[in-house]
Amino acid sequence: MTNQTTVHLTIDNLPVHVPAGTTILKAAQQVGIEIPTICYHDYCTANALCRICVVEVKGARLLVPACTATVQENMQVNTRSERVERARRTILEMLYATVDLSEAPEIEAMATAYGVDRQRFPLAEPRHPPLIDDNPMYIRDYAKCVLCWRCVQVCAEDAQYTYAINFKGRGYETQISTFYEVPMPESTCVFCGQCVGVCPTGALKFKRQHLLEVGYSLDEILQMTRSERSGRRRREPRNV
Amino acid sequence: MTQSTPPAFESTLSSLAPQGRTALLPALHAAQEAFGYISDQVAAQIAQALGVPLAEVFGVIEFYTLFHRQPVGEVLLHICNDAACALAGADTVFKQIAFQTSEASGAGQAPTVRVEKSPCLGLCDHAPAVLVQSLPAKASPAQTWQDLVAATATRPLTYVDGDVRLLTALCGRHITVSLQEYRRNGGYQALQMAFEQAPQSIIETIKQSGLVGRGGAAFPTGLKWESAAQAPGSPKFVVCNADEAEPGAFKDRVLMEDNPHAILEGLLIAAYAIGASKGYIYIRGEYLLPYRVMQAAVQEAQAAGLLGERILGSDFSFEIEIRRGAGAYICGEETALFESIEGKRGFPRLKPPFPTTHGLFGKPTVINNVETLANIPLILRLGVEAYRRLGTPQSPGSKLFCLSGDVNRPGLYELSMGASLRHLIEDLGQGMRHGNDFQAALIGGAAGAFATPQHLDVPLSFEGLRAVGIPLGAGVVTVFDSTRDLRDALFRLARFFAEESCGKCYPCQLGTQRQLEIMERVLEGKPLPTDWERLQDVGWTMSDASICGLGQTAASAILSAMQHWPQLFRPPKELQ
Numbered sequence: 087m088t089n090q091t092t093v094h095l096t097i098d099n100l101p102v103h104v105p106a107g108t109t110i111l112k113a114a115q116q117v118g119i120e121i122p123t124i125c126y127h128d129y130c131t132a133n134a135l136c137r138i139c140v141v142e143v144k145g146a147r148l149l150v151p152a153c154t155a156t157v158q159e160n161m162q163v164n165t166r167s168e169r170v171e172r173a174r175r176t177i178l179e180m181l182y183a184t185v186d187l188s189e190a191p192e193i194e195a196m197a198t199a200y201g202v203d204r205q206r207f208p209l210a211e212p213r214h215p216p217l218i219d220d221n222p223m224y225i226r227d228y229a230k231c232v233l234c235w236r237c238v239q240v241c242a243e244d245a246q247y248t249y250a251i252n253f254k255g256r257g258y259e260t261q262i263s264t265f266y267e268v269p270m271p272e273s274t275c276v277f278c279g280q281c282v283g284v285c286p287t288g289a290l291k292f293k294r295q296h297l298l299e300v301g302y303s304l305d306e307i308l309q310m311t312r313s314e315r316s317g318r319r320r321r322e323p324r325n326v
Numbered sequence: 327m328t329q330s331t332p333p334a335f336e337s338t339l340s341s342l343a344p345q346g347r348t349a350l351l352p353a354l355h356a357a358q359e360a361f362g363y364i365s366d367q368v369a370a371q372i373a374q375a376l377g378v379p380l381a382e383v384f385g386v387i388e389f390y391t392l393f394h395r396q397p398v399g400e401v402l403l404h405i406c407n408d409a410a411c412a413l414a415g416a417d418t419v420f421k422q423i424a425f426q427t428s429e430a431s432g433a434g435q436a437p438t439v440r441v442e443k444s445p446c447l448g449l450c451d452h453a454p455a456v457l458v459q460s461l462p463a464k465a466s467p468a469q470t471w472q473d474l475v476a477a478t479a480t481r482p483l484t485y486v487d488g489d490v491r492l493l494t495a496l497c498g499r500h501i502t503v504s505l506q507e508y509r510r511n512g513g514y515q516a517l518q519m520a521f522e523q524a525p526q527s528i529i530e531t532i533k534q535s536g537l538v539g540r541g542g543a544a545f546p547t548g549l550k551w552e553s554a555a556q557a558p559g560s561p562k563f564v565v566c567n568a569d570e571a572e573p574g575a576f577k578d579r580v581l582m583e584d585n586p587h588a589i590l591e592g593l594l595i596a597a598y599a600i601g602a603s604k605g606y607i608y609i610r611g612e613y614l615l616p617y618r619v620m621q622a623a624v625q626e627a628q629a630a631g632l633l634g635e636r637i638l639g640s641d642f643s644f645e646i647e648i649r650r651g652a653g654a655y656i657c658g659e660e661t662a663l664f665e666s667i668e669g670k671r672g673f674p675r676l677k678p679p680f681p682t683t684h685g686l687f688g689k690p691t692v693i694n695n696v697e698t699l700a701n702i703p704l705i706l707r708l709g710v711e712a713y714r715r716l717g718t719p720q721s722p723g724s725k726l727f728c729l730s731g732d733v734n735r736p737g738l739y740e741l742s743m744g745a746s747l748r749h750l751i752e753d754l755g756q757g758m759r760h761g762n763d764f765q766a767a768l769i770g771g772a773a774g775a776f777a778t779p780q781h782l783d784v785p786l787s788f789e790g791l792r793a794v795g796i797p798l799g800a801g802v803v804t805v806f807d808s809t810r811d812l813r814d815a816l817f818r819l820a821r822f823f824a825e826e827s828c829g830k831c832y833p834c835q836l837g838t839q840r841q842l843e844i845m846e847r848v849l850e851g852k853p854l855p856t857d858w859e860r861l862q863d864v865g866w867t868m869s870d871a872s873i874c875g876l877g878q879t880a881a882s883a884i885l886s887a888m889q890h891w892p893q894l895f896r897p898p899k900e901l902q
Contacts, residue, residue, distance in 0.1 A: 172866060252379075252382050255388055
């Protein structure tokens with residue numbers, strides 16, 4: 087750590103000195119500049135796929151994702167240029183036309199900050215698959231899923247090595263799915279709950295929280311989930 | 327339908343098993359061929375054999391359109407759905423065949439037939455293109471599906487011509503050049519010459535030749551090789567990118583079908599130059615015939631000692647494995663192609679790091695397009711000076727152009743770089759069909775831009791086209807006459823990108839869908855007054871912020887059309 091080279095750059099005209107290998111995102115944080123992110127999570131592998139964190143680097147042909155791009159000597163970074171703002175705003179507007187973001191407070195705040203028109207794309211076809219309620223632990227409401235990949239990642243090499251979920255379809259039709267869409271209890275899921283923990287939009291939610299929100303009392307919920315669990319145990323003995 | 331029986335599949339699977347995950351696509355192809363689809367039991371069996379998590383096997387099946395989770399019928403027809411074939415009536419053929427087959431189903435003994443619309447099949451000079459069980463069939467004049475099945479051609483007869491016949495010297499005769507004939511014409515002499523030099527001197531030669539990649543990105547080939555040669559790490563790989571899927575492109579198909587050894591020789595020289603011991607040729611899944619031709623050529627080369635241990639008595643050993651894609655345009659993107667060979671969904675990787683240092687299996691890799699590799703033996707045999715006499719100083723050499731659409735003689739034309747578009751269309755393509763006027767040409771494919779009558783005398787070279795904001799791309803020229811409604815072509819481009827987006831990054835995943843929705847309105851002549859700004863924002867966001875070349879170019883043709891024909895994107899007066 088002691089011999090680490092220091093890199094000098096400017097971010098929004100502020101001089102910054104950070105160790106080589108630092109990402110633009112972390113370097114900006116050091117001088118109090120918050121670059122917005124959606125897919126990024128401190129404890130997940132960064133894939134730079136939401137592109138909300140893109141910034142303009144002088145001399146670069148394209149915008150650069152701050153969450154993975156590392157600082158270079160004499161780099162000049164602009165985190166609020168016109169191109170950057172257009173990209174962030176348009177991505178958010180397209181996202182609003184696609185999924186239900188009513189339980190994504192961070193994205194809501196971002197949308198307000200960037201002057202997003204939430205109805206920018208009239209007549210757009212949203213993704214609205216039905217809610218999946220197939221186990222006593224959590225529900226999956228992929229109409230709220232922004233495909234940040236975090237759940238897939240923590241289920242695999244980023245944490246649990248369970249590999250219960252992956253992708254179905256591709257492009258706009260992509261959805262998170264188990265093997266051949268089997269119900270979660272028939273998958274390799276161990277119900278660790280880490281996917282629920284990293285979901286940024288309420289697409290994955292603990293069953294009790296979901297039941298509370300749709301109006302059941304605590305007693306009713308206890309009854310329901312208990313009988314669901316014991317019922318399951320009687321009818322389908324676990325044979326993993 | 328089921329050529330191989332389940333026991334044959336079992337033995338294929340156990341022979342693939344030691345390779346692990348990289349054998350996933352070959353295993354899925356074997357299952358698809360054996361059973362006509364991939365059931366959950368078979369998928370689980372493959373997962374077990376290769377040591378891949380169940381959900382990830384599922385994810386891979388779901389990514390590639392040629393893999394099916396449900397039985398698809400005993401006869402599978404693919405009908406092209408892109409611009410050049412649409413001009414030739416592909417929609418009518420589709421409707422006719424689909425109607426006939428729905429009539430036939432339930433008629434007792436008839437085989438079950440499934441007709442699918444497909445992205446460009448690389449048979450644009452044979453429009454409308456149809457594949458029957460993955461092999462080309464002649465669709466024109468429109469027939470019944472029974473005729474199509476009976477008329478499955480062994481090979482498409484592409485017209486090949488040009489001012490220069492170097493890359494295509496042995497092409498266009500509707501036969502595959504055998505090893506013997508290739509050698510009679512000077513084949514594999516360049517390899518012999520390469521072995522007599524140090525690898526670094528070959529790299530120098532390629533650098534001096536000024537050759538740049540012919541797959542669309544136009545990166546200097548010699549620099550790429552040098553970077554991989556100098557990169558630490560072993561083993562190193564060379565990969566031939568034969569995932570030709572740009573709508574309107576068929577040049578790599580013709581090179582593979584007609585002269586496969588030129589590609590193998592180029593790949594061998596690349597391998598020797600960078601010190602690679604293994605090479606892959608990744609051929610798009612829809613190209614079954616080129617796949618078979620290349621397989622046979624590799625076997626010929628092996629038998630003749632041109633592949634394997636100590637080639638031609640040198641110290642150099644090298645083997646080639648051919649891989650098939652499975653219906654994913656994105657796998658033509660080099661890092662997505664690596665992912666596919668590694669047995670994964672074809673998601674592009676973040677760059678940097680670049681393939682020359684972190685490529686296939688994380689190792690230093692050179693990946694070159696088919697046409698680029700076919701140039702290599704030529705450069706060595708002709709010498710740099712003679713090679714550079716062709717073309718322009720900035721774009722040396724010759725270039726293959728895939729001419730299709732409303733011209734009298736669509737085909738593959740080899741031109742010295744710098745010839746004019748007018749020359750290509752009027753002299754070689756024998757002018758516009760039915761004597762109609764030239765309206766526009768889409769240059770470079772779906773990821774390209776439009777040329778208008780004012781561009782007819784622009785030189786077809788990288789710098790000549792760049793000066794007017796048109797990418798040369800892979801050399802696609804799709805011509806539209808003045809009777810055509812370009813909104814139809816633009817809509818098809820938008821649909822193509824929406825269907826082919828991998829879905830990894832938001833700008834492209836969301837932008838291709840939003841662009842399609844707006845283009846649907848444009849096609850109907852009912853764009854909203856605010857659609858112009860919307861389309862610009864979507865287009866520039868995809869171009870500026872997408873991860874890979876697909877997203878970065880998914881709006882380029884539409885943005886170019888907005889410049890040339892703004893009225894197409896505005897609501898008619900009465901709606902304003």
